[in-house]
Amino acid sequence: MMLRSLSADFLKIRGKGIWFLIFLAPIGLVAMQALNYGLRLDYLMKQYADDLWGALIRDTTIFVPIALYLGVTLVSSLVANVEHQMSSWKQLLALPISRTAVFSAKFTLCFLLLAVSCLLLPAFTVILGLILGFDGAGIPVWDILRMGFSPLLAVLPMLALExxxxxxxxxxALPVTIGVTAAIVSPFTLQLSEWFPLNWPTFGYTGPHASWFIGAGVICGAIIMILGLIHFNRKDVE
Incomplete structure (x- = not known):
């Protein structure tokens, strides 16, 4: 039942600009690094000669949490707006499908869309590195994949909330304000405890205990999702 709802949701987002955002985010992040290296290529190649791939990953990772918070906010809002704009909640929930399946399908849809974006980021990063002349045989595949997916798992509480x-x-207005504020504030919260929730995407990739923050993101994300599901099941629709 959830799969049928998920399939319908994929059809509903066609022509809504969501796929454009999914591609725009990784392209934008890699384009910033392309500009950075393009303007200072000789200097950076000498500066990071011992670990060119590692430096490129670190420089890119700095901006991943910001992009994720914005992505979570926009994707959640656009997916929800498909039903809000058409005022189709009553018709949707009148179908022989449970509210749990509807909510779970929309959460899964948002996660899959973000996962596609987080998969494209490592791919585009590898392409940029090869264009810059980095050693193709020395690509740190695991680190590049973690750059995209570790922060995504750590940001699940924000996805569930949004x-x-x-x-x-x-x-x-409320969810968008919360999400945009989180994106803007997140670089400055690194001065706080590493366990401050906005820091989880960053420390989910860096640091000796990255798995702790990934685990915290998955667990807290599941708890918030369940709370949202309970509220959705009890909420009157217009």
Missing amino acids: LWLSLSFRNQ
């Missing part, structure tokens, strides 16, 4: 709020309110 989707919950986006589905609950027709006016998207």
Whole structure:
């Protein structure tokens, strides 16, 4: 039942600009590094000669949490707005499909869309490195994949919260404000405890205990999703 709802949701987002955002985020991040290396190529090649791939990954990873918070916010809002704009909640929930399946399908849709973006980021990063002349035989495949997917798992609580709020309110001002604020503030919260929730995507990739923050993201994301699901199941629709 959830798979049928998920399939329908994929059809609904056609022509909504969501796929454009999914591709734009990794292209934008890699384009910034292309500009950075293009302007200072000789200097950076000498500076990072011992670990060119590692330096490129580190320089890119700095911006991944910001992009993820914005991505989570926009994707959740756009997915929810498909139903809000068409005022189709009553028709949708009148179908022989449970609210649990509807909510779970929309969460899965958002996660899969973000996962595609996080898969494209490592791919585009590898392409950039090869264009810059990095050693193709020395590509740190595991580190490049972690650059995309570790922060994604650590940001699941924000995804669950944003989707919950986006589905609950027709006016998207509150969830969008929360998400954009989180994206803007996140670089400055690194001065706080590493366990501050906005820091989890960063420390989910870096540091000796990255797996702790990934685990915390998955567990807290599941808890918030369940709370959102309970509220969605009990909420009256318009």
